[in-house]
Amino acid sequence: MDEGQLSRGTKAWWWVAGVVVIVYALFPVAWIVSLSFKTPSDLATGNFLPTNWVWDNYDNILAGDAQELFLSALRNSVGISLIATFISVVLATFCAYAIARLDFPGKRLILTTALAVAIFPVISIVTPLFNLWRNIGLYDTWPGLIIPYLSLTLPISIWTLSAFFRQIPWELEQAAQVDGATTWQAFRKVIVPLATPGVFTTAIISFFIAWNDFVYGISLTSTEAARPVPAALAFFTGASQFEEPTGAIAAAAVVVTIPVVILVLLFQRRIVSGLTQGAVKG
Amino acid sequence: MSTTSAAAGEVGQAAGGNGGKVPLSDRARSERRLGWWLAGPAFVVMLLVTAYPILQAFYESLFRFRLTDPDAREFTWLNNYWVVLTDSVWWRAVGVTVLITVITVAVEAVLGFALALVMHRALTTLRPILRTAILVPYAIITVVSAFAWFYAFDINSGFVNSWFGWLPGISENTNWFGEFSTSVFVIIASEIWKTTPFISLLLLAGLAQVPEDLQEAAKVDGATWWQRLYKVTIPNMKAAIMVALLFRTLDAFRIFDNVFIMTQGANNTEVVSFLAYRQTISRLEIGLGSAVSVLLFLCVVLISFLFIKLFKVDLASARGER
Numbered sequence: 001m002d003e004g005q006l007s008r009g010t011k012a013w014w015w016v017a018g019v020v021v022i023v024y025a026l027f028p029v030a031w032i033v034s035l036s037f038k039t040p041s042d043l044a045t046g047n048f049l050p051t052n053w054v055w056d057n058y059d060n061i062l063a064g065d066a067q068e069l070f071l072s073a074l075r076n077s078v079g080i081s082l083i084a085t086f087i088s089v090v091l092a093t094f095c096a097y098a099i100a101r102l103d104f105p106g107k108r109l110i111l112t113t114a115l116a117v118a119i120f121p122v123i124s125i126v127t128p129l130f131n132l133w134r135n136i137g138l139y140d141t142w143p144g145l146i147i148p149y150l151s152l153t154l155p156i157s158i159w160t161l162s163a164f165f166r167q168i169p170w171e172l173e174q175a176a177q178v179d180g181a182t183t184w185q186a187f188r189k190v191i192v193p194l195a196t197p198g199v200f201t202t203a204i205i206s207f208f209i210a211w212n213d214f215v216y217g218i219s220l221t222s223t224e225a226a227r228p229v230p231a232a233l234a235f236f237t238g239a240s241q242f243e244e245p246t247g248a249i250a251a252a253a254v255v256v257t258i259p260v261v262i263l264v265l266l267f268q269r270r271i272v273s274g275l276t277q278g279a280v281k282g
Numbered sequence: 283m284s285t286t287s288a289a290a291g292e293v294g295q296a297a298g299g300n301g302g303k304v305p306l307s308d309r310a311r312s313e314r315r316l317g318w319w320l321a322g323p324a325f326v327v328m329l330l331v332t333a334y335p336i337l338q339a340f341y342e343s344l345f346r347f348r349l350t351d352p353d354a355r356e357f358t359w360l361n362n363y364w365v366v367l368t369d370s371v372w373w374r375a376v377g378v379t380v381l382i383t384v385i386t387v388a389v390e391a392v393l394g395f396a397l398a399l400v401m402h403r404a405l406t407t408l409r410p411i412l413r414t415a416i417l418v419p420y421a422i423i424t425v426v427s428a429f430a431w432f433y434a435f436d437i438n439s440g441f442v443n444s445w446f447g448w449l450p451g452i453s454e455n456t457n458w459f460g461e462f463s464t465s466v467f468v469i470i471a472s473e474i475w476k477t478t479p480f481i482s483l484l485l486l487a488g489l490a491q492v493p494e495d496l497q498e499a500a501k502v503d504g505a506t507w508w509q510r511l512y513k514v515t516i517p518n519m520k521a522a523i524m525v526a527l528l529f530r531t532l533d534a535f536r537i538f539d540n541v542f543i544m545t546q547g548a549n550n551t552e553v554v555s556f557l558a559y560r561q562t563i564s565r566l567e568i569g570l571g572s573a574v575s576v577l578l579f580l581c582v583v584l585i586s587f588l589f590i591k592l593f594k595v596d597l598a599s600a601r602g603e604r
Contacts (some may be wrong), residue, residue, distance in 0.1 A: 104317030
């Protein structure tokens with residue numbers, strides 16, 4: 001790196017640019033955090049920060065009136081997103097291995113299909129599923145969301161993993177086969193350990209996408225049985241009908257943002273490489 | 283590195299890969315079979331969750347069918363499409379969607395590029411911090427972003443009016459969600475904030491592929507910073523730029539969450555996805571809703587086609603092939 005040669009002035013400018021980026025990225029988050037600590041009377045002051053910091057809103061969603069609505073939604077979101085992520089990562093792992101390592105006709109077809117599915121307008125799937133799910137009893141159930149979630153998580157998993165798998169030194173697999181391992185053994189004993197970081201990263205990205213879903217969540221559920229958090233946020237009501245649910249929504253928003261921020265803090269380097277490899281890798 | 287088929291070919295033998303004249307060896311045949319055994323399930327699931335629903339939607343769009351009145355279901359050929367396409371509601375939704383898409387993608391392209399440049403050149407100490415910060419908007423739930431921006435501008439709980447009251451046209455009583463232009467402004471702002479990181483990360487990866495010695499050569503030849511940007515950097519990462527723009531355009535065209543949370547389509551801010559939602563879920567007009575869904579799907583296909591044909595987007599690079 002030739003950073004040592006940079007003049008002090010240039011360095012200062014890069015710091016300024018960096019700070020601007022950080023403010024840009026975190027300002028709305030800071031605002032929703034601030035909002036979540038405000039009392040109802042504090043909302044209309046037009047100030048950014050609360051005058052009194054109170055935990056009332058968190059009390060409300062975790063132990064109070066909104067508890068039923070929020071905690072069940074949280075349970076649904078975590079469960080449904082994890083299961084959808086798990087299924088798509090397992091399917092995609094096999095698929096991407098085949099694409100990266102084996103020679104068979106139809107590879108391009110599979111990758112093109114993944115691309116087409118990734119750009120598919122979600123709402124176009126909702127309309128037919130809404131009717132079908134009502135007829136076969138999947139409306140407002142976990143599987144009723146997990147299945148359509150695969151349309152979101154599977155294509156990106158296949159892409160990201162194919163890109164990761166292409167970078168694994170295939171000679172190792174060959175060496176294992178020369179040493180007498182079958183294709184399956186070579187896969188399990190040699191490739192899996194090398195591939196685990198890629199699989200893990202893919203799972204995180206896939207989880208973000210499932211966690212973020214709103215269209216399916218709002219359209220294919222009607223009760224607390226399956227409604228995920230983003231959809232539940234739209235249904236929050238105030239403590240009385242004259243009270244805005246602002247504080248409760250803000251607190252709930254903060255709670256569901258925490259896991260995302262933790263994952264980002266821990267794995268930022270991997271997430272970036274996963275996101276970019278899937279899309280613009282030569 | 284695209285060692286894919288070459289690798290498999292070598293591991294197999296000369297006959298593998300070419301197919302045709304030379305009969306496939308057992309090894310090659312079993313490799314093919316294994317390939318489809320491994321990739322097949324994912325492929326089938328993808329088709330089941332998209333191709334099947336869109337065909338079903340097309341089928342249902344041919345009926346006049348409202349869930350509240352199932353007995354009156356009637357096959358009406360393409361009548362639903364006629365109803366939708368002759369209705370100003372549809373065209374207004376398309377107009378709003380296109381407006382939001384064009385502004386969002388244009389701003390994001392510039393902003394995302396600037397962000398990518400900052401990250402690309404950032405000091406080593408700053409780089410992980412920037413990467414972490416930029417990932418937060420990407421990973422945050424869109425609905426949360428929508429609420430954050432909504433409450434910031436909201437006349438009751440927002441701080442924007444009191445912070446920016448000194449600007450012409452903004453006062454304590456400015457109701458941002460009271461009319462079309464200001465509502466769309468906030469919707470676009472939230473959308474841009476949330477999705478610019480994605481585009482900037484794609485562009486950052488593209489920047490990393492621009493050969494450094496080309497930059498150096500241009501610098502030695504006396505090219506200014508702008509000249510280098512226009513003559514060296516951008517042409518060398520054209521593929522990355524086009525892929526990023528295509529993805530974001532298609533994504534922006536599907537915009538739903540922000541509109542739902544902020545306006546519910548009030549003040550003519552209804553977008554195509556929301557129109558489809560309202561027809562199907564709120565009004566239970568399965569036939570009409572399906573027609574809107576199919577038309578939205580066709581719009582997305584058309585946009586992809588235009589990008590690929592007009593701008594010659596190299597999808598092979600998007601798929602990770604060379």
